[in-house]
Amino acid sequence: MEFLQQLVFALVLGSSYALIAIGLTMVYGILKILHVAHAGIYTLGAYVGLLVVTHLTHNFWVALIAGMVASGLAGVLIYRGVYYYILRRSRIVPLIVSIGIFAAMNEFYRLVFGPYQHAFPAKLAFPMVITPYFVITPKQLLIIALTAVFLLVLYFVFNRTKVGLAWQACSQDLAMAGAVGVPVDRAVALNFLLGSALAGAAGILMAFYRNEVYPTMGNVVAYKAFVVVVLGGFGSIRGSVIAGLLLALVETFLGSLEWFEFPRDAIAFLLLIFVLMFRPKGLFGRL
């Protein structure tokens, strides 16, 4: 069945979109910053993973954890080092700063690791699913399963822990949350830590899946993740997960049509314009 196989592809793609978009959604939900440099962190995760895989060990899990830790710390660094000082300015200021950081990060990767593509030679023992209707390769299964695990963890943290409660309070009203004793600064830093670690995980997973790492791998992603955030209704995590899967579905199925010659990456853009024009609060946002 062609259809089911396409569905598997869409699920894999959508998982990566969702993982990146979650971090963006969390940052936007609390600080109202469009954190473009998030895509630089996605690339950072992939490169740190690459370093581990080429120099230390071929074990995928070690690379994943190293990449997530590095990405998470980088995210906190960007928040404490830069955003923290410009939060009170007009919203356009952090945005431009973020774009500047993103451009500088991309260039940094190019200078340090070279402009070419690296392979990602990690090894992983993971089962393969073969049915008469579709095949899920080990890498695909890994991405889908890991994303599911991450989402469950996130759901738990958000709804069952104090940190999650603090985040919810912060996203409703930052000043008020501070006034009733939420350690806002620490909550936001943790927010960056977790969101960035997920982006780093997405970077490694995609690097492993496509077997390539290159400096500008975040460019299209940066932009698509925002489309997902917009579709998902700005700051709703559930919304962005659904929107990520939806975008992947639309891209996969439209892209597989023979007569549909339009470049795949441009679909997101059209969707974005369409949604922003007719539902400015997002597909799943409350109007």
Added chain:
Amino acid sequence: MTLGYLLTVGTFTGIFMILTLSLNILTGYAKQVSLGHAAFFGIGAYAAAILATKAGLSFWAALPCVVVITTVVGVFLGLPSLRVSHDFLVLSTIGLNFIVGAVFRYFPFFGGSMGIVNIPSPTFFGRPLGTVGYFGLTLVFVVLAVLTSLYFSRTWGRLAMEAAGEDETAAKAMGINVAKFKIYAFAISSAYAGIAGALWAHYVGSVFPENFGFDRSIDILAMLVLGGLGTIRGAIFGAFLLQVLPEALRVIQDYRMLISGAVLAIMMVFQPMGLLGKGSILHVGFQRAWKAVRYGFGRAPGN
């Protein structure tokens, strides 16, 4: 260092000055931050290239058509700005780079990834323009762009645009047609960018999709932010600095995007008005110096 090289650098700097002036109207005056300016630039360049190679029009005949095309496209691409808040507009303009690039790359009409080559150099009364002539031509357009910008900065239009950009609701309450002025900003801005694109296409002789990517958009914005958002002197100065410095110091050339990115981030944090904007270090310094010269040291009136 030969004269020809200097003239080439000068011509490119001139083209980027027109681009920064163009972005200044959209981002400096109307406060619509655009990270897709290379797309407008590219549309101008491709329009000029196609008119020259496929329709066989001369540079002079094609130029008005290019301006009309880019203006119309600019209006069309400016439509989302009517519905979308500032920061999400930036996102749609980032997307603009990718979609325009994708269209140039995938549709055979635009030459695909092979681009369009063999764009003839313009002639002037039957004689081909050499490097010197082209530099002169660019200079004329830069002066025209500065003059029209100056004129525009003194009209109602600019005030209305600034008001609409600062606070839409307040502007509406004052009776300003916000939508109209936003679209005006896009139209004027992309008309300028179209001219810059045409100049580029005829000077370089070829256009490729990569010439007009996201990186270039960041470059243009960095120039404007460095010089000073909302000022004509800032636009000129920023384009000059970021175009000429990398040429003068070869070391910088390799770190071009790193510098553009860092410039954007650092300037916005520490000097959001730019080097020459109102209230910036240099501007205040110049004013003090000017006062000192005018009134004699230590006797400046007022303070």
